[in-house]
Amino acid sequence: MTHETSSGTAVITLPTDTQILITREFNAPRHLVYRAWTTPDLIKRWWAGDRGDVTVAEVDLRVGGGWRYLMTANGGFEVAFRGVYHEITANERLVSTEIYEAFPEVEAVVTNTFTEKDGRATLTILVEHPNKATRDAQIDSGMEGGLQESMNHLDQVAISLR
Amino acid sequence: MARAATTADAFNAVAELRRRQILDVLSEGEMPVNDLVARIDLAQPLVSKHLRVLREVGLVDVRQEGRHRRYRVNSQPLQPIYDWVRNYEELWSRRFDRLDVVLEELKELEDEDDA
Numbered sequence: 001m002t003h004e005t006s007s008g009t010a011v012i013t014l015p016t017d018t019q020i021l022i023t024r025e026f027n028a029p030r031h032l033v034y035r036a037w038t039t040p041d042l043i044k045r046w047w048a049g050d051r052g053d054v055t056v057a058e059v060d061l062r063v064g065g066g067w068r069y070l071m072t073a074n075g076g077f078e079v080a081f082r083g084v085y086h087e088i089t090a091n092e093r094l095v096s097t098e099i100y101e102a103f104p105e106v107e108a109v110v111t112n113t114f115t116e117k118d119g120r121a122t123l124t125i126l127v128e129h130p131n132k133a134t135r136d137a138q139i140d141s142g143m144e145g146g147l148q149e150s151m152n153h154l155d156q157v158a159i160s161l162r
Numbered sequence: 163m164a165r166a167a168t169t170a171d172a173f174n175a176v177a178e179l180r181r182r183q184i185l186d187v188l189s190e191g192e193m194p195v196n197d198l199v200a201r202i203d204l205a206q207p208l209v210s211k212h213l214r215v216l217r218e219v220g221l222v223d224v225r226q227e228g229r230h231r232r233y234r235v236n237s238q239p240l241q242p243i244y245d246w247v248r249n250y251e252e253l254w255s256r257r258f259d260r261l262d263v264v265l266e267e268l269k270e271l272e273d274e275d276d277a
Contacts, residue, residue: 010254024258028265036264049256139250
């Protein structure tokens with residue numbers, strides 16, 4: 001797919017045994033990426049990807065405040081994540097904990113860094129797990145339903161908006 | 163996914179930072195150990211030790227040329243790692259694709275406000 005809104009592809013690396021690093025460039029300035037990242041009505045539009053619908057997006061954007069996203073997946077089951085904000089520098093940096101509610105004893109720390117060059121934002125998401133097993137489990141969870149997804153779905157949405 | 167509980171697979175071999183650095187440098191082309199030592203600033207015995215691990219899992223091949231041994235990358239054993247991460251990457255790619263659509267709208271709204 002090549003069109004004018006095309007940005008980079010997501011690059012995922014595993015810097016250490018307990019980390020996941022996700023990097024993506026956007027054809028938009030960082031304050032807009034930050035807004036889309038922290039505004040409930042906008043989060044609802046992207047966070048589920050193609051895997052379902054976001055039915056709850058709560059954001060209490062202050063240090064010590066909480067967040068919670070709930071997705072009703074295409075298969076009918078619900079998936080919920082929540083956490084607490086630890087560091088907030090508007091448009092630049094957002095650090096929070098992240099808990100998958102099915103395994104509430106596992107708490108990861110997620111550091112989102114928003115940078116910008118020539119009007120284009122780069123977002124890096126560093127996910128740090130307490131140990132390798134939980135890190136690996138999070139990557140394994142990417143397997144669920146992934147193969148059934150329509151690769152073309154988003155392209156169709158993009159075309160219909162033109 | 164199921165992973166072999168062995169210490170000698172590609173997953174473990176690339177879990178070590180120095181070994182990933184060695185693979186990065188070797189990905190530029192075949193070279194003798196001395197060139198590697200110069201590039202990654204690590205004592206030669208340690209580089210050789212990492213090369214041995216990488217050879218054991220098949221990530222590095224070695225070839226004798228005259229008096230020198232030359233090392234090169236064989237990326238084949240990395241395929242299972244790529245496959246493993248690919249589905250997680252797919253989740254994020256779909257999220258980001260949707261985010262692109264949201265961002266286009268935000269940009270247009272901002273342009274309208276500026277007008």
